[in-house]
Amino acid sequence: MLRYLDVVARVGTIRKAAAQLHIASSAINRQIIALEEELGEPLFERMPRRMRLTAAGEVLIQHVRETLRAHEQTMQQIEAMKGLKRGAITLATTLGLSAGPMSQIISDYVDSYPRVRVRVSSAVTEGIANAVMNGEATLGLAYSIPPRPGLKTLFAVDLPLGAIVATGHPLASRDRLRLSELLDYRLVIAEPGMSLRTVIDVAFSRFEAVAPVLETNSVELMRNFVAASDAVALLNPLDVVTELASQRLAFIPLDDENLHPQTLRLISRSNDPLDSIASHFAQHLIERVTALAGDVADARIG
DSSP states (O other): OHHHHHHHHHHSSHHHHHHHHTSOHHHHHHHHHHHHHHHTSOSEEEOSSOEEEOHHHHHHHHHHHHHHHHHHHHHHHHHHHHTTSSEEEEEEEOHHHHTTTHHHHHHHHHHHSTTEEEEEEEOOHHHHHHHHHTTSOSEEEEESOOOOTTEEEEEEEEEOOEEEEETTSTTTTOSOEEGGGGGGSOEEEEOTTSHHHHHHHHHHTTSSOOOOSEEESOHHHHHHHHHTSSOEEEEOGGGGHHHHHTTSEEEEEEEOTTOOOEEEEEEEETTSOOOHHHHHHHHHHHHHHHHHHHHHHHSOOO
16 A cells, blocks of 8 residues: 555556556555545545645655655565575684684574574684685684785774783782783793784893793683693783683783784675675674673773
């Protein structure tokens, strides 16, 4: 009925509307008469060659068109969601993120969209950028991805490094620490070649040679080693968000102008628009990472 009213108002006659809608003129006329009787007001002035809206008809047609627009938008959203019922997405990310917050983030997504397959490939930063560039991965999520032709940043957030200790550690109750204070403890740091190690080397460059007790490219090993010992690791809070929530580890912010944050970026190929599945999954990642980053930034954890 709403569509009938809209078309008659636009074309000016029931005959033309019937031809456009592929329906009998008598059917449209009956619907209009029935509505006029229900409202107790004529909606059209029936003139020799056309039908013109009355004042009541003008008021009603505005509501009709708003309703039709809202209906069309709703149907477009439903159609878009149908595309998410089945498909696949490939994400390249770091070993630390894979073993950390990504498990819950992806679990929540596939619970909502069980017929979407998510493939996660873990690599170092350069490997992640390469995987996106050559099409092996649709999205890449990593720290310190340098600008590169052919790649675009969908999202970026700066995450500060801090001291990670077991909750029973002497430093666990501190609100803040100076970087120099960590030199009195056994250190666990990223191995050379990792983007995290570059940040750490710059921060420690003004001190005498630092001899860590453990160097590794495994953030999971760092977390477990620190939780089982009196050692101190340097990580950002997103890398240990699960352990912070369970109070297995504590995060203490560091005051040092030479200690720069890590920038986490979500990337895709510049010349390859994301399909509906990849775009929807990317938005899910952005929302969840933003929420986690906000949680650890707004509250002292540990």
